[in-house]
Amino acid sequence: MKLTTFLTQNMQIMLIAGTETPYLTLEWSMSLLLNNPNTMEMISNEISTHIGFDRLLQENDLGKLGYLQNVINESLRLYPTLPLLLPHEASEDITVGGYSVPRGTMLMVNAWAIQRDPVLWDEPNKFMPERFDKIADQDRYKMLAFGVGRRGCPGVNLGYRILGLALGTLIQAFEWEKKIGIEEVDMTAFYGLSMAKLKPLQVLCKPCSNMITHIL
Numbered sequence: 541m542k543l544t545t546f547l548t549q550n551m552q553i554m555l556i557a558g559t560e561t562p563y564l565t566l567e568w569s570m571s572l573l574l575n576n577p578n579t580m581e582m583i584s585n586e587i588s589t590h591i592g593f594d595r596l597l598q599e600n601d602l603g604k605l606g607y608l609q610n611v612i613n614e615s616l617r618l619y620p621t622l623p624l625l626l627p628h629e630a631s632e633d634i635t636v637g638g639y640s641v642p643r644g645t646m647l648m649v650n651a652w653a654i655q656r657d658p659v660l661w662d663e664p665n666k667f668m669p670e671r672f673d674k675i676a677d678q679d680r681y682k683m684l685a686f687g688v689g690r691r692g693c694p695g696v697n698l699g700y701r702i703l704g705l706a707l708g709t710l711i712q713a714f715e716w717e718k719k720i721g722i723e724e725v726d727m728t729a730f731y732g733l734s735m736a737k738l739k740p741l742q743v744l745c746k747p748c749s750n751m752i753t754h755i756l
C-alpha cells in the first residue's frame with residue numbers, strides 16, 4: 541500500500557471513529573446534568589475552586605477536576621455510545637464462560653448490559669457519579685465504554701481529554717437550562733451501531749455572568 545493511501549485511510553478512520561462518539565457522549569452528559577441540576581452545580585463549584593473565571597480551563601487543568609471526570613465516566617456507563625462495541629472475530633477455538641466459540645465466530649459484547657448489570661453495580665440505573673470515586677483497578681472490565689485489550693479504542697486518552705475540555709468549558713462559560721415547559725429531558729435512546737438520543741437535546745444557554753466580567 542502506498543504511504544499516502546495508508547495515511548489518508550488512517551486519517552479517515554480517526555475522523556469517523558473520533559467525532560461521533562465524543563459528540564454523542566457530550567449530548568448524553570449534558571442531558572443527564574440538566575436532569576440533575578445539583579450535579580451541574582457541583583461541577584461548576586469544582587471549576588470555580590480550581591480554575592476560577594478569569595481564563596478558560598485548559599488541558600493541564602483536567603487532573604484537578606475529579607468530579608467532572610466522574611460525571612463523564614458515569615455518562616459513559618449509562619449511555620455507552622457503542623453499546624455493542626465493534627464486532628470481533630475469534631482468532632482461535634476458545635471457551636468463554638463455559639460456551640465453546642469456534643475460530644472465525646463473530647462475537648458481539650453487550651457493554652450496555654454489562655454496565656447496567658445489578659450484579660456488578662449498585663443501583664445500576666441511577667445516575668451516581670460518586671461511584672467512580674472508589675472504583676478499583678480490578679473492576680475495570682465492568683466499564684467497557686472504550687472496549688478493552690488489544691482491539692480496545694486507541695483514542696481513549698484523546699477521547700477523555702476532548703470530553704473533559706468540551707464539557708468543562710461549556711459549564712464554565714455558560715449557564716444552562718432546560719427548554720421552557722420541559723420538566724425532564726427525554727432520555728430515550730435510538731439504537732443503531734452507535735446509541736444516540738431519539739430526540740436531539742434542545743437547551744437554553746446564556747454566557748456565565750462571572751466569565752463576562754473577567755473576559756471582556
Ligand code: HEM
Binds near residue numbers: 621625627
Ligand atoms: C468518547 C469518545 C470515544 C468513545 C466512547 C470510543 C469508543 C470506542 C469503542 C467502544 C470502540 C470499540 C472497541 C472494541 O470493540 O473493543 C472504539 C474503537 C475505535 N476507536 Fe474509539 N471512542 C472514542 C473516541 C475515539 C477517538 C478520539 C479516536 C481517534 C481519534 C477513536 C478511534 C477509534 C478507532 C480507530 C477504533 C477501532 C480500533 C480497532 O478496531 O482496533 N476513538 N472506540
